[in-house]
Amino acid sequence: MTIRRKTTHFRRLVVAATAVGAVLALGACESGERAPAAAADNGAKVVAPGKPGEPAKILSAKEAAEAxxxxxxxxxxxxxxxxxxxHHAxxxxxxxxxxxQAGSAKVKRLAERISAAQGPEIGAMRGWLAQxxxxxxxGGHEHHHGAMPGMATEAQLGELRAAKGKAFDTLFLKLMITHHQGAITMATDVLGDGNNIxxxxxANDxxxxxxxxxxxxESMS
Incomplete structure (x- = not known):
């Protein structure tokens, strides 16, 4: 799957999540208006889908409302x-x-692809947080770069800004490989610790x- 397709896929997921949230909210309002009738429906059961790889659960109407x-x-x-x-920024x-500053056309194209993918992903993540x-x-403070794996130091960024041609290409690839490896580490961690689909x-993308x-x-280095 290409980078563009993956980015599009994630943005569609965020849009879909927003739409589903609106539908559920509307459904909740409507169900609230019919609360007396629902309460009278003795023995009603609700099928609650499980997380990926987990079976669905059968809940009572009360359990479903409180779940x-x-x-x-x-x-x-x-x-x-x-x-x-x-990290993306x-x-x-x-x-x-x-x-x-790049000397290689391949490095320029790679940088363009990375930018085209990660720019929209930042927007999608901001939307998810706002949602x-x-x-x-x-805590209202910027993250310390040292807390995130793969981040380039200010000294390394300064060296990159000053580099030209082949020297830029070599340093760019070195820093970006490390940067990507750090992102993969973070993504792997959240797959084990996170809960949101x-x-x-x-993270999988x-x-x-x-x-x-x-x-x-690595093949370009």
Missing amino acids: VPADTPNAADVMYTQMMIT QALEMTALAPK HGESETM LVQEM VISQQSAEIHRM
Whole structure:
């Protein structure tokens, strides 16, 4: 699957989630208006879909009304999304240098593809956080770059900004491979610790897309 298709897939998931949330909210209002009738429906059962790989559950009407959705975001989902916005933003800062400073046409095209994929992903993640009432940053403060695997240091970024031609290409590929490896580490962690289906879809896309790009960059080094 191409980078563009993956990015489109994730954006569709976020849009779909928003639409489903609106439908559920409307349904909740309507069901609230019919509460007396529902209460009189003795023995009513509701099928609650399980998380991926898990069986559905049969709940009573009361249990269904009180149940927390199976994919309710947890702290790991929120932290991953907040941190990945900052992580992606640094990648865009690096790729923005390539058009004027890269010596290789292949490096310029790679940078363009990375930018085209990660820019929209930042927008989708911001939308996801807003949808769930979360800030883009933890505690209102910017993340420390050192807390995120793969982030380039300010010294490394300064060196990249000063590089031209082949020297730029070599350093760009080195830093971006490490950057992608860090993103894959973060995505793998949230697959184990997170709970939200959309965040897991995004993490799987990051692993697939950036693993392929690492292989491509290694062949260019």
